[in-house]
Amino acid sequence: MKKLSARRRHPLAAFVVLLIALAATGVLFTAFAPTKEARADETAQSLAIDEGKKLYAVGCASCHGTGGQGTTDGPSLVGVGAASVDFQVGTGRMPAQQPGAQVPKKKNIYSQAEIDQLAAYISSLGAGPNVPTDEQLDTEGADLAKGGDLFRTNCAQCHNFTGKGGALTHGKYAPDLEGVSAKHIYEAMQTGPQNMPSFPDTTLSEQNKKDIIAYLNEVNGDESKSPGGLELGGLGPVSEGLFGWIFGLGGLIAVAVWVAARTAKAKRS
Template identity: 80%
Template sequence: MKKLSVRRRHPLAAVVVLLLALAATGGLYAAFAPADKAQAEESAQSLAIDEGKKIYAVGCASCHGTGGQGTSDGPQLVGVGAAAVDFQVGTGRMPLQQQGAQAPKKKVIYSQAEIDQLAAYVSSLGAGPSVPTKDQYDPQGANIAKGGELFRTNCAQCHNFTGEGGALTHGKSAPSLEGVDPKHIYEAMQTGPQNMPSFPDTTMPEKQKKQIIAYVKEVNGDNTASPGGLSLGGLGPVSEGLFAWIFGLGAMIAVATWVAVRTAKAKKS
């Protein structure tokens, strides 16, 4: 008893007791809490996949196959990932209204919760790009000038240098980027929908994607005024050349005609 009493009076006794209590608390938490949390997340994911499978069977299976294996009317979805589903369905391109050169953007028919469930099911068929978080696609603070350089190098050939869109071959087109949600722009770069090439993080890092999104939002913003005056739709030399040809040449012809008429009248008099 005397030895135990001496140990209790030791200056480090309280520290040892505190450490033992913390270790016991941490061990109990690690043994019970994470398991419950993991089970809850797994259960929620399983439920989302089940609900997504039901939506898929009604709206997607007729073209993409009952198991996402694809058919003559639609490509396989194994390995496309959740990001591709969120983009295609979240912009109304899918379900497809009718077969054509490409799927046009239209009214979204599913809620975001249903899109998430559908994405969870398709993602379960094979690993692919996941839906980006806001931190990944939020352009706040990104270098707009650098984004402009990247956009003109990688995107302007199809989307025009201000993102107004443009015609492609065989009835296809690059859509306008005006008013497009930054998340969908990011997902398009990740997944390469339809005629667009994909730009995974190994090719174009997240930082560069943010810079491109920042540039697109800057040039297509509601308060963006053209320093050169009328932008002519931002379509570049085609529309500007057409304007000059019709109005410029037309004005020159009108002036030449007026001079000729005045000269003829002067000779007669």
């Protein structure tokens, strides 16, 4: 104890302690400081948010509010996430041309880079669903039969059993899904745009979404042909049954009348 006390009183003791503390600080900083790549990512994200805020102020703030809080002309965007922005802006639905029962799809006016910047800014307002990754959109090995069952159970009542779309109430409609990209279908299931309910992973898992997308690609693909011939647009049994009654039964009646007329003419002769 006497030796330890004597060392504490040594003139260089404070200097040695300071050196040890500085060395420990340097080691900890090296171990826990962000890497150059992480700092670069943070800088790029910050720049994207700044650019997205500028785009938002020009094209979106008049309806959704200066801070995304929403107005009487547009809903709040806090917490909608990047996936919602990518879907709405990427399909041209936003910015909307005019108010109405439903905003239609149209040619988008932003590049993908600008859409990403808008999505980064909206995401900074509150956490929400992210844009799906390439892995989430990869349908290799997906179960087409399972996808068909899931689509008919959850989607066909509005979109028709092959995704051809259909009318809803008060001027609303379920759009045709033919030609829609896998990314936008996935994002629609995640976010539930307009009249559509959302299907988060707790309702439809990532694999379920892949199965549904694979099913739609199969029934609407270029090589998808109806084995029965004319598919009548895949509009379903009601329209196809009506077609059968009008043209099928009508044709039989016409043939019967023709045969009867020929028979009567033959008898008169």
